[in-house]
Amino acid sequence: MPTGKNKIIGIILSVILIVFAVGAFLSTDKETPEVTTEPTPTEETVTTPALPTNAIVGTSVEGRVIETYTYGTGSTTLLFVGGVHGGYEWNSTLLAYEFIDALEAGTFIVPAHLRFVIIPTLNPDGLFEVVGTSGRFIAAEIPPNDAHTTGRGRFNANDVDLNRNFDCKWKPESTWRSKVVSAGTEAFSEPEAKTLKRVVENENPVAVVFWHSQANTVYASECEAGVLPQTLAIMNAYANAANYNSVSSFDAYPISGDAEGWLASIGIPAITVELETKTSSEWQRNQAGIKALIGLY
Ligand SMILES: [Zn+2]
Incomplete structure (x- = not known):
């Protein structure tokens, strides 16, 4: 069956x-x-932005803290520096904080292979002189018509122009437009310049972006050996994306001891982004510039 x-x-x-x-x-x-x-x-x-490592990396002449904010865990580090010229260029610090805010809110994501180190202000004494704080602030807190033309808040508390205190063709006196400015007693005589040197040596960034104001231009950098090829690539990418002009060699007036030139001398590409205004962070434009920069790494 x-x-x-x-x-x-x-x-x-x-x-x-x-x-x-x-x-x-x-x-x-x-x-x-x-x-x-x-x-x-x-x-x-996984998608929540990693909490920042917020560190005090130095102090100013008057004892105010200089901080780094670090995001991402990649092996390639990009360094961003605002407020070298303190309160005279307070919008460069405002821009750094807007970048920090976007990273903390998760609206700007750090690619996995990268790491961002941000110094919102290298010259906290100069910032304090104009803004009344050396920490976070909003533009509305700043007195109107202040410091934009006088240069108040540009120098550190020793009356040194920090962007003349670095080891590239350093001289005791340098120039800012038609004025003679103090460049310190020797290269890296100022605690703020020493702090940046230490951060660069510790972090070993592949590129450095300095925010200043105002010239509506991205500048390349050089010391004795000319502009690094990668510096030109960064300058062009950032300037095109952010809609700033680009100038490969600053020749408006002679400069010695600038931080960007010192970086060029040790083989690190650096650009100076001079915002168009002295009163706005121009965040949207710089966000585009930063993204273009990231695209090169
Ligand atoms: Zn400046």
């Missing part, structure tokens, strides 16, 4: 299959909510 046996086996198999299918359907149905809810917190943890 092979046929009858096969029929019985067939029926038994069908029943088993149906039981399994119904079981699987019911269990899938039961587990569905768990499948969608359980992994969600993990995914959120």
Whole structure:
């Protein structure tokens, strides 16, 4: 009776299959909510921006802190510096804080292979002189018509122009437009310049962006050996994306001891982004510039 046996086996198999299918359907149905809810917190943890490492890396002549904000865990570091000229260029510090805010809010994501180190103000004494704080501030807190033309807040508390205190063609006196300015007693005589040197040596950035104001231009950098090829690439990428002019060699007036030139002398590409105004962070434009810069790394 092979046929009858096969029929019985067939029926038994069908029943088993149906039981399994119904079981699987019911269990899938039961587990569905768990499948969608359980992994969600993990995914959120992954996409939430990493908490910044906020460190005090130095102090100014008057003892105000100089801080770095660090984002990302990649092996390639980009360094951003605002407020070299303190309150005279307070919008460069405002820009740095807007960048920090975007990173902390997760609206600007650090690519996995990169790491951003941001110094919002290298000259906290100069910033304090104009803004009344050396920490975070909003533009509305700043007195109107202040310091934009006078140069107040540009220098550190020793009356030194920090961007003349670095080791590239350093001289005790240098120029700012038609004025003679103090460049310190020797290269890196000022605690703020020493701090930047230390940060660069510790972080070993592949490129450095300085924010200043105002010239509506991105400048390359050089010391004795000319402009590094990568510096030109960075300058062009940033300037094009942010819609600033670009100038590969600053020759408006002679400069010695600038931080960008010192970086060029040790083989680190650096650009100076001079914002168009003295009153706005120009964040949208600089966000585009930073993204173009990232595209090169
Ligand atoms: Zn400046």
